Amino acid sequence: MREEAEAKDLWLEVKNVYKTYDGVRFVLNGINMSVPKGAIYGLLGSSGCGKSTLLNSIVGLMQLDAGEIRIPSLGKKDIGFMPQELSLHDTMKTEEVFYYFGTLFEMKKELIEERIAFLTSLLQLPKRKRLLKTFSGGELRRVSLAVSFMHNPKLMILDEPTVGVDPVLRQSIWDHLLKLCNENKMTIIITTHYIEETKQAHIVGLMREGVLLCEESPKSVMTRLGCNSLEEAFLVLSKQQALTGSTNQEENQIKITKFNKVLSPLSKNDKLFSFPRFKAELMKNYFFLSRNIPLLLYLFGLPIVSCLLFNIGIGYEPNNLRFGAVIDDIPFDTLTGCERHLKEINQSCNMDYLSCQYLYEMEKTNLNLKVYDYLDEGLEAIKKNDIWGLAYFPQNFTRNLGLRIEFGKDAGSEAVDNSLVDIYLDRSNRVIDELINLNIRSSFRAFIESLFSRCGWQERASDIPINFKKPIYGILTPTFRDYAAPAIVVVILFSMPLVYGVVIIIEEKNSGTTGRSIAAGVNLLEVLLAHSVIQVSLQAIQTCSTMFMMFYIYEFQFMRPFLSTILLFLQGVTGVSLAFVIAIACDNLPIASACCTFSVISSIVLGGMIWPSQGIHPILKPISIVMPITLPVESLRGLTQRGWGLSYPPVWLGFLTCICWTIFFIFIVYLILRKAKAKAFLSKKIR
Numbered sequence: 001m002r003e004e005a006e007a008k009d010l011w012l013e014v015k016n017v018y019k020t021y022d023g024v025r026f027v028l029n030g031i032n033m034s035v036p037k038g039a040i041y042g043l044l045g046s047s048g049c050g051k052s053t054l055l056n057s058i059v060g061l062m063q064l065d066a067g068e069i070r071i072p073s074l075g076k077k078d079i080g081f082m083p084q085e086l087s088l089h090d091t092m093k094t095e096e097v098f099y100y101f102g103t104l105f106e107m108k109k110e111l112i113e114e115r116i117a118f119l120t121s122l123l124q125l126p127k128r129k130r131l132l133k134t135f136s137g138g139e140l141r142r143v144s145l146a147v148s149f150m151h152n153p154k155l156m157i158l159d160e161p162t163v164g165v166d167p168v169l170r171q172s173i174w175d176h177l178l179k180l181c182n183e184n185k186m187t188i189i190i191t192t193h194y195i196e197e198t199k200q201a202h203i204v205g206l207m208r209e210g211v212l213l214c215e216e217s218p219k220s221v222m223t224r225l226g227c228n229s230l231e232e233a234f235l236v237l238s239k240q241q242a243l244t245g246s247t248n249q250e251e252n253q254i255k256i257t258k259f260n261k262v263l264s265p266l267s268k269n270d271k272l273f274s275f276p277r278f279k280a281e282l283m284k285n286y287f288f289l290s291r292n293i294p295l296l297l298y299l300f301g302l303p304i305v306s307c308l309l310f311n312i313g314i315g316y317e318p319n320n321l322r323f324g325a326v327i328d329d330i331p332f333d334t335l336t337g338c339e340r341h342l343k344e345i346n347q348s349c350n351m352d353y354l355s356c357q358y359l360y361e362m363e364k365t366n367l368n369l370k371v372y373d374y375l376d377e378g379l380e381a382i383k384k385n386d387i388w389g390l391a392y393f394p395q396n397f398t399r400n401l402g403l404r405i406e407f408g409k410d411a412g413s414e415a416v417d418n419s420l421v422d423i424y425l426d427r428s429n430r431v432i433d434e435l436i437n438l439n440i441r442s443s444f445r446a447f448i449e450s451l452f453s454r455c456g457w458q459e460r461a462s463d464i465p466i467n468f469k470k471p472i473y474g475i476l477t478p479t480f481r482d483y484a485a486p487a488i489v490v491v492i493l494f495s496m497p498l499v500y501g502v503v504i505i506i507e508e509k510n511s512g513t514t515g516r517s518i519a520a521g522v523n524l525l526e527v528l529l530a531h532s533v534i535q536v537s538l539q540a541i542q543t544c545s546t547m548f549m550m551f552y553i554y555e556f557q558f559m560r561p562f563l564s565t566i567l568l569f570l571q572g573v574t575g576v577s578l579a580f581v582i583a584i585a586c587d588n589l590p591i592a593s594a595c596c597t598f599s600v601i602s603s604i605v606l607g608g609m610i611w612p613s614q615g616i617h618p619i620l621k622p623i624s625i626v627m628p629i630t631l632p633v634e635s636l637r638g639l640t641q642r643g644w645g646l647s648y649p650p651v652w653l654g655f656l657t658c659i660c661w662t663i664f665f666i667f668i669v670y671l672i673l674r675k676a677k678a679k680a681f682l683s684k685k686i687r
């Protein structure tokens with residue numbers, strides 16, 4: 001086969017190729033094409049006839065349904081490809097684009113500079129320091145054309161390079177192409193809408209509805225059909241095709257099911273990994289990131305802002321909670337009256353007005369008391385949301401409580417029953433309800449302690465006989481913030497790379513940048529490795545800034561700093577690898593965003609941030625345990641709050657979880673990429 005093509009001196013042969021996107025209509029419908037060495041091959045056809053599909057299939061970015069592409073003597077490095085769309089990051093400068101492709105093609109710096117100077121003058125490119133996003137459409141096409149010339153390839157594949165270019169420049173591009181063919185024996189395949197300009201080509205292929213209607217020199221086709229222009233010849237051939245109806249869509253449908261999926265030889269890379277290509281990718285990612293100030297602010301600012309918000313917004317006790325009281329056992333009907341009385345009793349052992357004494361302690365908490373005259377009035381206030389609850393002191397409360405305190409176990413049941421304070425609550429808000437409950441109990445203890453102290457009785461005898469000693473781990477009075485802090489740190493570091501990675505990779509994919517790089521020789525391993533290096537570096541910075549905020553500025557308990565840092569870093573790497581899975585598997589940004597949101601929300605809900613994983617429903621428990629953040633959160637608690645080391649199972653299980661998930665995600669990425677379909681998918685926007 002190879003010998004056959006070489007014998008004919010063909011650089012490229014396309015044999016009987018078929019391609020359908022929807023399984024119904026054939027965009028390429030049995031195309032045969034032969035491109036001799038050193039020729040300009042003009043591929044002509046109306047919009048949508050399949051030209052770009054054919055070119056993309058030739059450079060290996062698309063899978064064919066049947067047929068064969070033969071490129072016997074050329075590798076990826078020998079091809080210069082200019083896709084129909086720009087497929088370059090528009091936040092890069094012209095010179096950066098040149099350096100990116102130059103590095104990728106392993107060109108020396110001097111040679112790159114030489115080519116920049118030459119191509120800038122030939123194609124009248126704008127200044128090399130300008131960002132692509134400031135260019136007009138025509139200027140962008142010229143830059144795109146220039147980079148495909150960059151490395152003096154043997155075969156140029158140009159998809160509409162002259163669109164939007166003024167006629168004089170168009171002619172000079174054609175002159176240059178002819179010169180390259182004549183002097184350098186370069187072979188060029190060029191598609192264009194301007195049919196007449198292909199008169200200068202050595203061969204024209206006229207394409208319609210996925211079929212090549214003819215393939216011969218412009219002169220020969222015009223002579224054969226007796227036409228004065230190529231435009232006219234194309235019209236005649238199109239009419240003939242319409243009359244014979246030679247597209248045979250149904251027949252082909254049957255044929256194709258028998259064929260295997262076909263890829264161009266150019267889809268293969270010479271090496272699994274090349275350092276210059278990796279370096280070029282790294283360079284491109286760096287340029288992209290360094291130009292994107294909002295993105296940088298997001299990446300470096302968000303961990304800090306999240307920590308700030310967490311510390312400002314979460315865990316502080318709600319204060320000024322409105323609470324009512326109805327006092328039926330004493331003549332004072334306002335708190336002011338109570339206060340006046342309390343001043344009178346001063347430090348004495350006074351057993352009068354005990355409801356007042358209790359309310360006085362209650363007011364010292366974060367309850368904002370309001371006294372009502374009647375119980376109904378107070379209950380109405382709860383219903384109207386004026387107060388969160390109400391304490392009702394029945395008649396003779398003071399006398400009965402006094403009896404209860406004085407006679408203890410000998411106090412009669414009447415004294416016990418009538419010394420109760422009735423509490424009515426709006427329990428619709430669990431957190432506030434718990435807080436009010438706590439305040440009611442703690443102020444009662446304070447009131448009894450104060451009474452015992454003033455009466456010279458053993459103060460401690462009034463307390464419940466339970467003594468909380470200094471905690472073995474943790475602090476004496478932990479708050480919700482202490483509980484949630486390790487989880488929020490893990491969630492931040494897991495979700496940050498997730499969002500960033502997915503957005504960047506999908507954006508690159510959809511803009512065709514990845515596809516163009518792949519056509520130029522980069523492989524997906526290099527693309528992902530370059531992204532990994534950038535992401536892991538960002539991850540390291542984000543880990544340090546998050547830890548600085550939480551453990552240095554906000555002084556959360558922090559033991560085992562080294563192991564904690566490693567764990568958090570690994571957690572971020574898990575996020576990066578999950579980002580790769582989502583970005584490669586998902587078709588578009590909204591679906592990918594939904595996947596990210598789901599991953600983050602399920603991690604927060606099931607990962608032990610809001611509620612301990614030990615209390616999760618038995619059905620969800622196994623899922624919760626294997627979630628990427630559940631065990632790492634426990635591990636971080638063990639490290640920072642208990643000072644445990646790697647020998648403790650809760651600690652090493654966290655590390656193991658991160659490592660296992662990372663390996664699993666990388667394996668999924670590998671499986672997806674192994675499918676040739678993914679290659680076409682990655683470049684689906686290259687048109």
Ligand SMILES: Nc1ncnc2c1ncn2[C@@H]1O[C@H](COP(=O)(O)OP(=O)(O)OP(=O)(O)O)[C@@H](O)[C@H]1O
Nearest residue numbers: 021027046047048049050051052053054084684687
């Ligand atoms: N990814 C895709 N999924 C589905 N259909 C597609 C896809 N890409 C192209 N097509 C369809 O295939 C047909 C051929 O498209 P192609 O881009 O190859 O045409 P073309 O000849 O290059 O057109 P133009 O000159 O306008 O660029 C069109 O009808 C187009 O809508």
